Amino acid sequence: MTAFHPSAEDLPSEFAVFPLTGALLLPRGKLPLNIFEPRYLAMTLDSLAAGRMFGMIQPDPHAATLENGPGLYRVGCLGRLSSFSETDDGRLLITLTGLARFTIDAEVAPRHGYRRVRGDFSRYVSDLEPTRPPVDIEREKLLTALRGYFARRNVEANWEAIRGLSDDALVITLAMACPFEAVEKQALLEAPTDADRAVTLLALLQMGAAGPDLPPDHPVS
Numbered sequence: 001m002t003a004f005h006p007s008a009e010d011l012p013s014e015f016a017v018f019p020l021t022g023a024l025l026l027p028r029g030k031l032p033l034n035i036f037e038p039r040y041l042a043m044t045l046d047s048l049a050a051g052r053m054f055g056m057i058q059p060d061p062h063a064a065t066l067e068n069g070p071g072l073y074r075v076g077c078l079g080r081l082s083s084f085s086e087t088d089d090g091r092l093l094i095t096l097t098g099l100a101r102f103t104i105d106a107e108v109a110p111r112h113g114y115r116r117v118r119g120d121f122s123r124y125v126s127d128l129e130p131t132r133p134p135v136d137i138e139r140e141k142l143l144t145a146l147r148g149y150f151a152r153r154n155v156e157a158n159w160e161a162i163r164g165l166s167d168d169a170l171v172i173t174l175a176m177a178c179p180f181e182a183v184e185k186q187a188l189l190e191a192p193t194d195a196d197r198a199v200t201l202l203a204l205l206q207m208g209a210a211g212p213d214l215p216p217d218h219p220v221s
Contacts, residue, residue, distance in 0.1 A: 004080055005130040006099060010043055014118050016043045016054040017076060019069065024185040025056040025077040026197075027098045027127040029172045035092040039113030044081070044092050046112065052081040055102060055119065058182050068107065068115050075190050077101045077120065100127035101189065137167045137198040145202060147173065148209025153179075171198045180204055 018033075018040060025031045035044050044161070047054045055076045055165060061073025079096035086092055102119035110116060121127075150157050175188045175197060185203055191197035 008125050019058050019059050021182050024176045025079050025098045029176050031096045033094050042112035043114040064070045074104050135194045145205035149205045163167050
């Protein structure tokens, strides 16, 4: 099966969103999800039947509660269902591959209990480029900060696998997998460029490495 590389014209103008605090989807990233709540089971099945796409977005703790649920950050990321399986107890195990970030223009009428928005991709059309210029990250400094960050949280990591990642994959994987606060995840999502995201990630890891010891939250192995 060939990779899916949509153009801006291939993206839906209205689509479902899955509001989930702490869940970060980035373009080219892969987010595993365990779907069990009835409305999100319906959302996933509806998405499978119509383009296989929905958006991930975080609730904004500072926004007013809306009729359909908590207020949302304005920027999220549209993803495409790239793998799908069903468990014996009716859950859906899926992988969502990030396509492009969007800004919410407006929330539209919900469907089958899940929320839907009208999205604007115009600020983020560069997310759709199938090939990316290499980003000059401070790789060893990033890995040193990561060691300190994991040590503070007693996280055991597969360093061979981490070192085997390309610079682009390393930044995306760490940004999505590390247990940053919701506002920090949002800053990583909204970083204007890949280089800006790498700088933000390094700063967050360095601050986390210098902070108090914490128990493991979302271990990366």
